[in-house]
Amino acid sequence: GDSVTQMEGPVTLSEEAFLTINCTYTATGYPSLFWYVQYPGEGLQLLLKATKADDKGSNKGFEATYRKETTSFHLEKGSVQVSDSAVYFCALSDRGNSGGYQKVTFGIGTKLQVIP
Amino acid sequence: GAGVSQSPSNKVTEKGKDVELRCDPISGHTALYWYRQRLGQGLEFLIYFQGNSAPDKSGLPSDRFSAERTGESVSTLTIQRTQQEDSAVYLCASSPFRGMDTEAFFGQGTRLTVV
Numbered sequence: 001g002d003s004v005t006q007m008e009g010p011v012t013l014s015e016e017a018f019l020t021i022n023c024t025y026t027a028t029g030y031p032s033l034f035w036y037v038q039y040p041g042e043g044l045q046l047l048l049k050a051t052k053a054d055d056k057g058s059n060k061g062f063e064a065t066y067r068k069e070t071t072s073f074h075l076e077k078g079s080v081q082v083s084d085s086a087v088y089f090c091a092l093s094d095r096g097n098s099g100g101y102q103k104v105t106f107g108i109g110t111k112l113q114v115i116p
Numbered sequence: 117g118a119g120v121s122q123s124p125s126n127k128v129t130e131k132g133k134d135v136e137l138r139c140d141p142i143s144g145h146t147a148l149y150w151y152r153q154r155l156g157q158g159l160e161f162l163i164y165f166q167g168n169s170a171p172d173k174s175g176l177p178s179d180r181f182s183a184e185r186t187g188e189s190v191s192t193l194t195i196q197r198t199q200q201e202d203s204a205v206y207l208c209a210s211s212p213f214r215g216m217d218t219e220a221f222f223g224q225g226t227r228l229t230v231v
Contacts, residue, residue: 034219044159044207044222089159093211093218103149103172104211104220108158 002027006090006107013080013114021075021110023064023090031092033057033066033073038087038109047075047088080114087111118142120223122208128229129198137193137226141210148191149220150183151207159207165191167213198230 006023013019025031035057037047048057053068062077073090090107121140129135141148150162161175165185176182180198185191195202205227209220 032218036220043224044209044220046219046221049219091220093220103147103161103164103166104209104218105161106151106159 002031002092002094002105004090004092004105004107006088006110008108009087009111011110011112013112015082015114015116016079017114019075019077019080019084019112021088021090021112023073023075023107025071025073025090025092027071027092027094029094031094033064034091034093034104035062035064035073035075036089036091036106038089040086044089080112082114082116085112085114120208120210120221122206122223122226124226125224126227126229128231131200131230132197134194134196135198135228137195137206137208137228139191139193139208139210139223141188141191141208142212142221144188144212145210145221146188146213147211147218147220148185149209149211150191150193151209152204153207153225154204162193162206195228198228200230203228203230 003026032051034049035047036044048059050057050066056065064075087109089109093104123138146167148165152160163183164172180196183193205225207225209222211220
């Protein structure tokens with residue numbers, strides 16, 4: 001079945017540091033890939049997405065590139081801010097070989113804490 | 117409504133009681149998911165509905181948990197004989213049946229506390 005593996009947190013960085021949160025996936029079909037973010041006290045919201053190999057999703061300074069050869073979708077940001085402190089979830093939506101639509105599968109989440 | 121609506125937002129119940137959680141998905145969204153998020157932990161998949169297809173119940177942790185959805189409308193998650201380990205935030209999400217980018221839209225969740 002489908003699965004998403006992401007690095008365990010918490011990750012603690014100083015402001016303006018470079019961020020990488022690793023995510024790899026296993027899927028039977030042709031997945032779309034997502035990063036969701038959950039800020040403290042708020043609900044999950046989509047951060048960025050990529051729907052095919054070599055696509056790069058980007059938003060709010062965050063980027064992730066869909067790497068089919070390594071089945072990865074690592075999240076990066078060049079300079080983090082205190083306001084980026086949140087839990088980040090990698091996810092995939094797999095259409096399957098039949099082209100049908102299947103559920104969204106989430107990783108366990110990685111907590112990021114950025115200190116001034 | 118504009119987004120996924122869940123009710124109640126908070127529920128405190130005594131151990132052994134039954135509880136029912138409600139989710140109103142975004143209108144027109146055919147897929148609906150329930151997840152559980154325990155304190156400090158990740159998302160735990162519970163159940164998935166897609167249109168009129170048989171639901172994927174593979175994530176339900178025990179037979180005390182059940183969920184229903186009529187067509188593409190409201191869903192209810194029922195927990196019978198609640199236990200303290202059921203305490204968590206229960207999240208509902210819906211997604212549209214379109215294209216490749218089947219992203220999920222989440223509600224604010226129901227915080228369940230079993231005392």
